[in-house]
Amino acid sequence: MEQLPRSFFERYTPYVAKDLIGCRLVRVIDDVRLAGIIVETEAYRGRGDPASHAFRGRTKRNEVMFGEAGHAYVYFTMGMHYCLNVTTERPGEAGAALLRAVEPVEGADEMALNRGPRRGGHIADGPGRLTEAMDIDGRLNGEDLVTSPALFIEGGSRQGRIMTSARVGVSRGTERRWRFFAAESRFVSKGRPSSTAQNP
DNA sequence: TAATGGATGTTCT
DNA sequence: GAACATCCATTAT
Numbered sequence: 001m002e003q004l005p006r007s008f009f010e011r012y013t014p015y016v017a018k019d020l021i022g023c024r025l026v027r028v029i030d031d032v033r034l035a036g037i038i039v040e041t042e043a044y045r046g047r048g049d050p051a052s053h054a055f056r057g058r059t060k061r062n063e064v065m066f067g068e069a070g071h072a073y074v075y076f077t078m079g080m081h082y083c084l085n086v087t088t089e090r091p092g093e094a095g096a097a098l099l100r101a102v103e104p105v106e107g108a109d110e111m112a113l114n115r116g117p118r119r120g121g122h123i124a125d126g127p128g129r130l131t132e133a134m135d136i137d138g139r140l141n142g143e144d145l146v147t148s149p150a151l152f153i154e155g156g157s158r159q160g161r162i163m164t165s166a167r168v169g170v171s172r173g174t175e176r177r178w179r180f181f182a183a184e185s186r187f188v189s190k191g192r193p194s195s196t197a198q199n200p
Numbered sequence: 201t202a203a204t205g206g207a208t209g210t211t212c213t
Numbered sequence: 214g215a216a217c218a219t220c221c222a223t224t225a226t
Binding site: 053056059060061075076077078079080 | 211212
Protein backbone atom coordinates (compact mmCIF):
# COMPACT_ATOMS: atom_id res chain seq x y z
CA MET A 1 0.00 0.00 0.00
CA GLU A 2 1.06 3.55 -0.70
CA GLN A 3 1.96 6.13 1.88
CA LEU A 4 -0.87 8.67 2.03
CA PRO A 5 -0.13 11.89 0.08
CA ARG A 6 -0.34 15.44 1.41
CA SER A 7 -3.61 16.03 -0.39
CA PHE A 8 -5.33 13.38 1.73
CA PHE A 9 -4.78 15.49 4.83
CA GLU A 10 -5.48 18.93 3.34
CA ARG A 11 -9.22 18.58 3.72
CA TYR A 12 -12.08 19.24 6.12
CA THR A 13 -10.99 17.50 9.31
CA PRO A 14 -14.05 15.28 9.91
CA TYR A 15 -13.68 13.86 6.37
CA VAL A 16 -10.02 13.09 7.04
CA ALA A 17 -10.81 11.48 10.40
CA LYS A 18 -13.52 9.31 8.84
CA ASP A 19 -11.35 8.28 5.87
CA LEU A 20 -8.49 7.29 8.18
CA ILE A 21 -10.59 4.38 9.44
CA GLY A 22 -9.22 1.30 7.69
CA CYS A 23 -5.82 2.86 6.91
CA ARG A 24 -2.61 1.45 8.38
CA LEU A 25 -0.53 3.36 10.92
CA VAL A 26 3.12 2.32 10.63
CA ARG A 27 5.97 2.93 13.09
CA VAL A 28 9.48 1.82 12.07
CA ILE A 29 12.07 1.32 14.81
CA ASP A 30 15.50 -0.06 13.83
CA ASP A 31 14.05 -1.40 10.55
CA VAL A 32 11.31 -3.25 12.43
CA ARG A 33 7.73 -2.41 11.49
CA LEU A 34 5.00 -1.95 14.07
CA ALA A 35 1.66 -1.45 12.38
CA GLY A 36 -2.03 -1.38 13.09
CA ILE A 37 -5.27 -0.80 11.23
CA ILE A 38 -6.84 2.44 12.41
CA VAL A 39 -10.26 1.68 13.89
CA GLU A 40 -11.07 4.83 15.87
CA THR A 41 -10.42 8.56 15.35
CA GLU A 42 -11.72 11.98 16.38
CA ALA A 43 -11.75 15.33 14.55
CA TYR A 44 -10.65 18.61 16.12
CA ARG A 45 -10.72 21.92 14.28
CA GLY A 46 -9.76 25.49 15.24
CA ARG A 47 -11.82 28.58 15.93
CA GLY A 48 -15.38 27.47 16.30
CA ASP A 49 -14.58 24.12 17.91
CA PRO A 50 -14.57 24.68 21.68
CA ALA A 51 -13.20 21.20 22.36
CA SER A 52 -10.03 21.83 20.35
CA HIS A 53 -6.66 22.84 21.73
CA ALA A 54 -6.60 25.42 18.91
CA PHE A 55 -9.89 27.06 19.95
CA ARG A 56 -8.14 29.96 21.70
CA GLY A 57 -5.52 30.44 19.02
CA ARG A 58 -1.92 29.46 18.60
CA THR A 59 0.22 28.48 21.60
CA LYS A 60 3.60 26.83 21.97
CA ARG A 61 1.93 23.45 22.43
CA ASN A 62 -0.53 23.52 19.54
CA GLU A 63 1.43 25.38 16.87
CA VAL A 64 1.82 22.23 14.75
CA MET A 65 -1.96 22.25 14.28
CA PHE A 66 -1.65 25.56 12.41
CA GLY A 67 1.06 24.36 10.03
CA GLU A 68 1.16 22.12 6.99
CA ALA A 69 -1.21 19.15 6.93
CA GLY A 70 0.12 15.63 7.31
CA HIS A 71 2.38 16.24 10.29
CA ALA A 72 2.25 14.52 13.68
CA TYR A 73 0.85 16.53 16.58
CA VAL A 74 1.95 14.72 19.73
CA TYR A 75 1.02 16.20 23.09
CA PHE A 76 1.40 15.14 26.70
CA THR A 77 -1.83 14.91 28.65
CA MET A 78 -3.05 14.28 32.17
CA GLY A 79 0.50 14.22 33.45
CA MET A 80 0.88 10.68 32.17
CA HIS A 81 0.23 9.96 28.52
CA TYR A 82 0.99 11.06 24.99
CA CYS A 83 -1.66 11.36 22.29
CA LEU A 84 -1.00 11.18 18.53
CA ASN A 85 -2.81 13.37 16.02
CA VAL A 86 -2.34 14.04 12.30
CA THR A 87 -2.66 17.65 11.22
CA THR A 88 -5.28 18.58 8.64
CA GLU A 89 -6.74 21.50 6.67
CA ARG A 90 -4.91 24.12 4.63
CA PRO A 91 -1.89 25.90 6.14
CA GLY A 92 -3.08 28.62 8.49
CA GLU A 93 -6.28 26.72 9.24
CA ALA A 94 -5.92 24.68 12.43
CA GLY A 95 -7.05 21.07 12.52
CA ALA A 96 -6.03 17.59 13.56
CA ALA A 97 -7.36 14.05 13.67
CA LEU A 98 -6.72 12.19 16.92
CA LEU A 99 -5.84 8.51 16.47
CA ARG A 100 -7.59 6.71 19.33
CA ALA A 101 -7.19 3.01 18.55
CA VAL A 102 -5.62 0.53 16.13
CA GLU A 103 -5.89 -3.19 15.52
CA PRO A 104 -2.30 -4.54 15.74
CA VAL A 105 -1.33 -6.37 12.55
CA GLU A 106 2.49 -6.20 12.39
CA GLY A 107 4.81 -6.53 15.38
CA ALA A 108 1.91 -7.23 17.72
CA ASP A 109 4.19 -9.05 20.15
CA GLU A 110 6.55 -6.08 20.29
CA MET A 111 3.61 -3.75 20.89
CA ALA A 112 2.40 -5.91 23.75
CA LEU A 113 5.88 -5.81 25.28
CA ASN A 114 5.92 -2.03 25.06
CA ARG A 115 2.64 -1.96 26.96
CA GLY A 116 4.02 -3.98 29.85
CA PRO A 117 2.69 -6.94 31.83
CA ARG A 118 -0.47 -5.28 33.15
CA ARG A 119 -1.99 -4.66 29.74
CA GLY A 120 -4.80 -7.16 30.31
CA GLY A 121 -5.48 -7.64 26.61
CA HIS A 122 -5.56 -3.90 25.97
CA ILE A 123 -2.77 -3.20 23.49
CA ALA A 124 -3.75 -0.11 21.51
CA ASP A 125 -7.42 0.60 22.31
CA GLY A 126 -7.13 4.15 23.60
CA PRO A 127 -4.98 7.13 22.61
CA GLY A 128 -2.54 6.76 25.51
CA ARG A 129 -2.27 3.01 25.01
CA LEU A 130 -1.70 3.41 21.27
CA THR A 131 1.29 5.71 21.76
CA GLU A 132 2.79 3.50 24.44
CA ALA A 133 2.42 0.37 22.30
CA MET A 134 4.06 2.04 19.29
CA ASP A 135 6.74 3.94 21.22
CA ILE A 136 5.48 7.38 20.21
CA ASP A 137 6.23 10.40 22.37
CA GLY A 138 7.07 14.11 22.19
CA ARG A 139 10.17 13.45 20.10
CA LEU A 140 7.86 12.80 17.14
CA ASN A 141 5.92 16.06 17.49
CA GLY A 142 6.03 17.83 14.12
CA GLU A 143 7.22 14.74 12.21
CA ASP A 144 6.10 14.86 8.56
CA LEU A 145 4.10 11.68 8.03
CA VAL A 146 4.18 12.18 4.26
CA THR A 147 7.98 11.82 4.06
CA SER A 148 9.10 10.26 7.37
CA PRO A 149 10.59 6.73 7.34
CA ALA A 150 9.82 6.34 11.06
CA LEU A 151 6.12 7.17 11.24
CA PHE A 152 3.56 7.24 8.44
CA ILE A 153 0.15 6.07 7.26
CA GLU A 154 -0.60 3.72 4.38
CA GLY A 155 -3.89 3.72 2.51
CA GLY A 156 -6.39 0.96 3.20
CA SER A 157 -9.24 -0.67 1.39
CA ARG A 158 -10.94 -2.45 4.24
CA GLN A 159 -14.30 -0.86 4.77
CA GLY A 160 -16.73 -2.09 7.36
CA ARG A 161 -19.53 0.03 8.71
CA ILE A 162 -18.34 3.29 10.26
CA MET A 163 -20.26 4.78 13.14
CA THR A 164 -20.08 8.12 14.94
CA SER A 165 -20.56 9.47 18.43
CA ALA A 166 -19.68 12.50 20.50
CA ARG A 167 -15.99 12.79 21.24
CA VAL A 168 -14.68 11.04 24.35
CA GLY A 169 -13.63 12.95 27.43
CA VAL A 170 -14.63 16.42 26.29
CA SER A 171 -17.25 18.59 27.94
CA ARG A 172 -17.68 21.22 25.24
CA GLY A 173 -18.67 20.82 21.62
CA THR A 174 -20.59 17.66 22.49
CA GLU A 175 -23.20 18.40 19.81
CA ARG A 176 -20.63 17.49 17.17
CA ARG A 177 -20.50 13.76 16.45
CA TRP A 178 -16.87 13.79 15.42
CA ARG A 179 -15.72 10.46 16.80
CA PHE A 180 -15.51 7.79 14.11
CA PHE A 181 -15.02 4.09 14.68
CA ALA A 182 -15.28 0.75 12.89
CA ALA A 183 -18.60 -0.66 14.01
CA GLU A 184 -17.63 -4.31 13.94
CA SER A 185 -14.16 -3.96 15.45
CA ARG A 186 -13.42 -5.25 18.92
CA PHE A 187 -10.33 -3.03 19.03
CA VAL A 188 -12.15 0.29 19.57
CA SER A 189 -11.55 1.88 22.95
CA LYS A 190 -15.06 2.22 24.39
CA GLY A 191 -18.37 3.93 23.92
CA ARG A 192 -21.53 2.51 22.46
CA PRO A 193 -22.75 2.58 18.86
CA SER A 194 -25.04 5.52 18.35
CA SER A 195 -25.50 6.21 14.67
CA THR A 196 -24.11 5.26 11.31
CA ALA A 197 -21.78 7.81 9.79
CA GLN A 198 -23.26 10.27 7.36
CA ASN A 199 -21.43 13.15 5.82
CA PRO A 200 -20.15 15.01 8.87
C1' DT B 201 -20.17 -4.44 35.47
C1' DA B 202 -20.22 0.27 37.21
C1' DA B 203 -18.51 4.00 39.73
C1' DT B 204 -14.67 6.38 42.04
C1' DG B 205 -10.20 8.32 42.93
C1' DG B 206 -5.09 8.78 42.31
C1' DA B 207 -1.05 9.89 39.54
C1' DT B 208 0.87 14.09 37.58
C1' DG B 209 2.33 18.19 33.79
C1' DT B 210 0.61 21.90 31.03
C1' DT B 211 -2.49 25.48 30.08
C1' DC B 212 -5.82 28.73 31.16
C1' DT B 213 -8.76 31.58 34.42
C1' DG C 214 -6.49 26.97 41.62
C1' DA C 215 -9.12 24.32 38.20
C1' DA C 216 -9.59 21.75 34.19
C1' DC C 217 -7.89 18.59 31.11
C1' DA C 218 -8.66 15.00 23.83
C1' DT C 219 -6.17 9.33 30.06
C1' DC C 220 -5.32 4.98 32.23
C1' DC C 221 -5.39 1.87 36.04
C1' DA C 222 -6.50 -0.08 40.51
C1' DT C 223 -9.81 -0.37 44.01
C1' DT C 224 -14.36 -0.50 45.75
C1' DA C 225 -19.23 -1.09 45.43
C1' DT C 226 -23.27 -3.50 43.26
